[in-house]
Amino acid sequence: MKIPLDRQSTEPVYLQIRDRISRLIRGGSLQPGDRLPSIRTLAETAQVNKLTVIEAYGVLEADGLIHARPGAGYFVNAEVTPSPKLNSTFAPAQEVIIPSDQTESFFDLYAMSAQVRQQPGAIDFSRGIPRVDGLNDLQRIARRAVGQMPGDLFRYDFPQGQTNLRKQIAQMLVQQGLDVSPEHLIITTGSMQGISLALQHYIQPGDWVIVESPTFHGALAVLEELGARVIGIPMAREGMNLDLLEQYLRSHHPKLIYTISTLHNPTGLTTSLAHRQQLLALAEHYNCQILEDNAYEGLNVEAVPAPIKALDCHDRVVYLGTFSKTLSPGLRIGYMVVTGDHYSPLLKRKVLCDLHSSAISQAIVSEYLASGHYRRHLNRGRSSNLQSRNVMLQALEQHFPQEASWTIPNGGLFLWVHLPADLNVQSVCQQALVQNVLVSSGSPFFLDQQGYPAMRLSFSHSPEDIERGLAVLGHLIKEQLIRPQPMLSQLKPLEAQTRSA
Numbered sequence: 029m030k031i032p033l034d035r036q037s038t039e040p041v042y043l044q045i046r047d048r049i050s051r052l053i054r055g056g057s058l059q060p061g062d063r064l065p066s067i068r069t070l071a072e073t074a075q076v077n078k079l080t081v082i083e084a085y086g087v088l089e090a091d092g093l094i095h096a097r098p099g100a101g102y103f104v105n106a107e108v109t110p111s112p113k114l115n116s117t118f119a120p121a122q123e124v125i126i127p128s129d130q131t132e133s134f135f136d137l138y139a140m141s142a143q144v145r146q147q148p149g150a151i152d153f154s155r156g157i158p159r160v161d162g163l164n165d166l167q168r169i170a171r172r173a174v175g176q177m178p179g180d181l182f183r184y185d186f187p188q189g190q191t192n193l194r195k196q197i198a199q200m201l202v203q204q205g206l207d208v209s210p211e212h213l214i215i216t217t218g219s220m221q222g223i224s225l226a227l228q229h230y231i232q233p234g235d236w237v238i239v240e241s242p243t244f245h246g247a248l249a250v251l252e253e254l255g256a257r258v259i260g261i262p263m264a265r266e267g268m269n270l271d272l273l274e275q276y277l278r279s280h281h282p283k284l285i286y287t288i289s290t291l292h293n294p295t296g297l298t299t300s301l302a303h304r305q306q307l308l309a310l311a312e313h314y315n316c317q318i319l320e321d322n323a324y325e326g327l328n329v330e331a332v333p334a335p336i337k338a339l340d341c342h343d344r345v346v347y348l349g350t351f352s353k354t355l356s357p358g359l360r361i362g363y364m365v366v367t368g369d370h371y372s373p374l375l376k377r378k379v380l381c382d383l384h385s386s387a388i389s390q391a392i393v394s395e396y397l398a399s400g401h402y403r404r405h406l407n408r409g410r411s412s413n414l415q416s417r418n419v420m421l422q423a424l425e426q427h428f429p430q431e432a433s434w435t436i437p438n439g440g441l442f443l444w445v446h447l448p449a450d451l452n453v454q455s456v457c458q459q460a461l462v463q464n465v466l467v468s469s470g471s472p473f474f475l476d477q478q479g480y481p482a483m484r485l486s487f488s489h490s491p492e493d494i495e496r497g498l499a500v501l502g503h504l505i506k507e508q509l510i511r512p513q514p515m516l517s518q519l520k521p522l523e524a525q526t527r528s529a
């Protein structure tokens with residue numbers, strides 16, 4: 029089999045192989061039951077590493093196109109799963125809604141999610157965490173890491189984090205296009221701590237801060253605590269609306285822009301290189317800092333542009349990353365990339381907060397990275413997330429009303445559903461909970477819980493749970509649309525949201 033490869037392309041080689049074989053199967057050139065070349069043969073003919081072929085076959089398997097038979101090789105599936113419609117119809121009018129008095133907060137949701145997870149048979153679409161696959165590897169490596177830990181790591185550790193781990197993370201970030209050395213890194217206790225430290229450092233009560241609307245509700249909670257005045261710039265398919273951004277940069281002189289440029293929470297959208305360049309140019313022009321929180325970086329299926337931090341020549345961007353979404357949230361290991369004069373004051377804040385992040389967790393992550401398992405683990409996670417995303421897209425098409433539209437994220441853990449204007453989403457969520465399905469309405473991701481009716485749905489679940497849970501949600505939504513609830517909302521035309529402390 030000949031696979032033409034473009035080695036200059038930004039598309040990874042394993043995806044080029046996947047695309048080519050996928051076309052051959054869907055076009056009928058490869059028939060159900062046909063055997064694919066062995067991993068070694070294809071690696072030789074395409075002149076690629078065997079691991080690249082394994083990755084390509086892994087994604088094709090996740091796409092439902094091929095399967096492995098132990099000892100016999102890979103074969104085309106008898107029944108190819110129809111691919112979901114991949115052109116997103118997501119195009120919400122950016123309207124402001126006066127909130128109902130039954131609102132949810134970050135804290136309520138977090139507590140409720142932890143509680144519901146204890147109930148047998150519960151399906152929790154509200155959480156943005158990975159499925160616990162590959163736990164055996166992690167347990168084995170954790171035992172080894174702790175067993176090998178030198179005695180001094182059981183004492184107090186460096187505030188900026190262990191040198192070895194910082195070196196490994198710097199190497200990983202260089203591959204993402206960031207020019208980073210270990211001296212630019214501070215290991216944090218999850219990226220939640222990075223958000224808190226950076227915002228405490230840059231923001232005084234009463235300062236204006238710009239966020240995407242919607243955005244990560246954890247960051248909104250920190251901003252509220254700090255007494256910041258927040259402007260929510262509507263988020264479209266391309267990212268934050270840059271015309272509106274410039275308008276508010278000019279009129280309000282905000283101190284900071286908080287952005288999630290890759291696999292945005294909650295929409296799952298990723299901005300283009302051009303959008304990143306323009307956003308940075310605007311921040312430069314209006315003398316504003318950027319906090320780039322890419323918690324889901326690494327979970328992308330197709331290539332993504334380098335982070336905004338990679339374009340930053342004037343120390344204007346602080347970049348946050350985490351192992352919570354790729355490896356384990358319980359380890360609580362994140363990191364911040366800080367260049368220039370802000371490094372020392374941020375490190376001081378870190379010391380005042382918790383002295384240093386867990387030495388044991390750092391040693392486990394470091395050992396995991398050193399073992400070479402991380403790359404394989406990421407690839408497995410990407411394939412299984414892609415498969416789950418596709419199952420969810422099909423279930424949405426099957427069960428949700430036609431008026432609903434949704435984003436089609438390039439990987440990650442969740443997607444965002446824009447629901448009909450007259451739907452009482454809170455009431456749907458409450459009724460779903462009675463049927464053991466936990467879902468987060470869109471409101472906590474908007475300032476003051478305003479915004480258009482929406483839901484964030486995590487797809488890191490088994491196909492059976494996705495199918496069952498979405499059938500419940502779709503039924504409740506359709507039922508409510510037939511028998512409408514009292515209107516909670518009053519619509520206003522497109523504008524940015526602002527919230528004062």
Ligand SMILES: Cc1ncc(COP(=O)(O)O)c(C=O)c1O
Pocket residue numbers: 156217218219220221244246288293321323349350351352357361362
């Ligand atoms: C955008 C974003 N930033 C930060 C976090 C916090 O992650 P961590 O577990 O690393 O603190 C989350 C968690 O959901 C998130 O979605």
